[in-house]
Amino acid sequence: MLFVAGAFFSCKEEDPTAPAEAKAAPIIEAVRSMNPAKADSTFTQSTLGSTIVIKGQNLEDVTSITFNGLSASFNTAYASDNYLIVAIPTATPTVATATNVPNKLVVGNSKGEATYDFTVLPPVPLITAMSNEFVKAGETLMLYGEYFYFVKEVTFPGGVNGTNITASPDGLSLSVTVPNGFDPTKGDVIVTSESGKSLGNARTKLYSFGMVGNFDDKNPFGWGISAATNITNTASGITPIDGKFGLIAMALPGNYGWSNDKVINLADYGGAQIFPTQPATIFNAEDPIANYEARMEVAVANTASLKGLQLQVMTQEATDKELTANVNLADFVRSADGKWYTVAVPLANLANGSTKLAKYGDLLKGNKAGVKQYRVVIVNTNAADVPATIAIDNIRVVNTTK
Secondary structure (H helix, E strand, C coil): CHHHHHHHHHHHHCCCCCCCCCCCCCEEEEEEECCHHHCCCECCEEECCCEEEEEEECCCCCCEEEECCEECCCCHHHECCCEEEEECCCCCCCCCCCCCCCCEEEEEECCEEEEEECEEECCCCEEEEECCCCCCCCCEEEEEEECCCCEEEEEECCCEECEEEEECCCCCEEEEECCCCCCCCCCCCEEEECCEECCCCCCCCCCCCCEEECCCCCCCEEEECCHHHHEECCECCECCCCCCEEEEEEEECCCCCCCHHHEEEEECCCCCCCCCCCCCCCCCCCCEHHHEEEEEEEEEECCCCCCCEEEEEEEECCCCCEEEEEEEHHHCCCCCCCCEEEEEEEHHHCEECCEECCEHHHHHHCCCCCCCEEEEEEEECCCCCEEEEEEEEEEEEEECCC
16 A cells, blocks of 8 residues: 555656645736837736736746736746736726726735735726717717726817716716817817727718718708708707708608608709719729718607607619618607717618618719709608607718728
């Protein structure tokens, strides 16, 4: 028995898969960034998903790393006596989403543990939509997206900051008062938080280029709503953005029912180009149609619900086929109280069976007769009619890549 026991322990000591015995407990001296430009900087906080370098002693035999109690996986091949590389798990509890977070980084080996005060922050803010791209100074702009936590400032194009910033507890929306002096031609709306600055994208610009019809100085109205009474600056429960707008005020027929009173058709039947072509750096005929969206501002009032209401965009292509694309109004219009919201429809979604537009130039061609049409229709998918007052303004084409 003694012989067998001795042989067992001898084998155990030589097992190559057994963890190495640490020479001493780990020590954490600092945490640094993986970014070479910041390699000499130490810090005590970082964001979910970021990779950090732990600097210290006795780190090559570390067997566990936790952030706020959550274990992090790591590759021992990247561990040395003085440095250890690890990514902060995206599931780590943070000060934004959990209560009583310890804000501790703990590293352990067979000899003990080292604890370091370290705050895990949510990622940088992400803006996925703005309520109204045609806001004015003094009005409230709603931003929608993720990670609106610990917001320091909201900067508008031209470098001026908004005021009265309020973020929702879940970090998914933020309201801000638009400042005087912003210049919509000079960049994006940017949110800065403890985690960093949001990036500009297709949803963070104001007053986009590409107006097709605003019912004021640019109005290629063809047919649909009554031009005499429904191109107006007056509607129950709705304040104009600026000047006139197109008004759809009716009981929207159920089961996709048709009515000219719920249609705004823009066209120049003389064949003139209504779609934007300038500046050429933004509106290039050779660009893929996937770069472009139909956008407009929509306000809804006097309706019990937005459920089942869709906005449809239509154009005709070179063989006279009508290409359509629908979006749910409720995905963009977040209240039926007369507030204006920007609605976006990807032009790549325009289709008639397998027929689609390939390039922006396909939109510019129009139909067989060379007439360009840009139609907006409110569609009611519900079985019953739905009374509603719906205002539409600033119908345009936007290049989302510029």
